[in-house]
Amino acid sequence: MVQPKAINLAGQPLGGGRMPAICAPLVGRTREQLLAEAASVAAKRPDLLEWRVDFYDGIADTAEVVRLAGSIKAAAGGIPLLFTRRSSREGGEPIALLEPQVISLCGAVCASGHVAFVDYEMGNTPDEVCEMRERSRAAGVQLVLSFHDFKGTPPLGELQEKFALAEQLGADVAKVAVMPRDMEDVLTLLAATLHASRTLPIPVVSMSMGGAGAVTRLAGGLFGSALSFAVGQQASAPGQWPIDALETALALLRKASGT
Numbered sequence: 544m545v546q547p548k549a550i551n552l553a554g555q556p557l558g559g560g561r562m563p564a565i566c567a568p569l570v571g572r573t574r575e576q577l578l579a580e581a582a583s584v585a586a587k588r589p590d591l592l593e594w595r596v597d598f599y600d601g602i603a604d605t606a607e608v609v610r611l612a613g614s615i616k617a618a619a620g621g622i623p624l625l626f627t628r629r630s631s632r633e634g635g636e637p638i639a640l641l642e643p644q645v646i647s648l649c650g651a652v653c654a655s656g657h658v659a660f661v662d663y664e665m666g667n668t669p670d671e672v673c674e675m676r677e678r679s680r681a682a683g684v685q686l687v688l689s690f691h692d693f694k695g696t697p698p699l700g701e702l703q704e705k706f707a708l709a710e711q712l713g714a715d716v717a718k719v720a721v722m723p724r725d726m727e728d729v730l731t732l733l734a735a736t737l738h739a740s741r742t743l744p745i746p747v748v749s750m751s752m753g754g755a756g757a758v759t760r761l762a763g764g765l766f767g768s769a770l771s772f773a774v775g776q777q778a779s780a781p782g783q784w785p786i787d788a789l790e791t792a793l794a795l796l797r798k799a800s801g802t
């Protein structure tokens with residue numbers, strides 16, 4: 544049995560080792576929107592900023608995406624960046640790129656040194672995941688292998704397999720986001736998270752989305768989830784709390800639970 548793990552960056556645990564650390568998404572559609580959003584969200588001091596590049600209108604221009612990643616990094620005031628293209632299949636915005644182009648975009652952004660983490664979906668082909676793994680590793684960027692189900696919550700065994708698959712495919716962090724149909728689904732997600740965090744050697748991240756799952760964004764850390772996504776300016780998924788409310792509630796929970 545292994546202890547639940549915080550996400551490490553340059554030898555330091557993200558968020559000072561608090562479980563969970565807080566990540567805020569950036570969902571601007573233009574350079575101007577993104578830079579304004581990055582500055583205002585960074586001022587709320589989340590532990591990580593996620594650039595959801597599938598929202599960005601200029602996603603097809605790799606050189607501009609790399610430049611913009613550099614500008615967002617500069618606006619982030621030392622807060623590390625997670626670069627994410629969420630596919631429309633898994634709840635993201637529709638984009639015009641084919642998967643090989645997505646890999647090349649993510650690879651170029653990793654190679655630029657502007658981001659610390661890249662998110663890639665484990666549902667892509669093993670060859671695609673392997674290529675992304677090689678490119679992120681060559682650049683010293685941590686790979687988050689993710690799975691999302693915006694329609695429902697798979698059974699416990701399947702969720703455990705998703706976490707385990709991420710680790711087998713070489714992830715530095717395993718992430719699972721699902722939609723509950725009832726409170727039993729919320730318990731299933733938490734049970735799978737606890738199991739994964741106790742058995743896998745890498746940090747795990749999970750959330751049950753929507754209103755019913757909102758409790759997992761607060762209490763998930765007690766079940767081993769290393770990161771909670773919270774709203775800086777605009778939500779990227781249903782059920783996310785505002786950063787300041789989440790920080791306040793987490794501080795109370797940590798005090799009450801002695802963690």
Ligand SMILES: O=C1C[C@@](O)(C(=O)O)C[C@@H](O)[C@@H]1O
Pocket residue numbers: 568593595627629662689691718720750752772779780781783
């Ligand atoms: O995968 C995740 C988690 C998420 O879907 C959430 O529910 O908080 C939000 C996304 O921006 C992120 O990429």
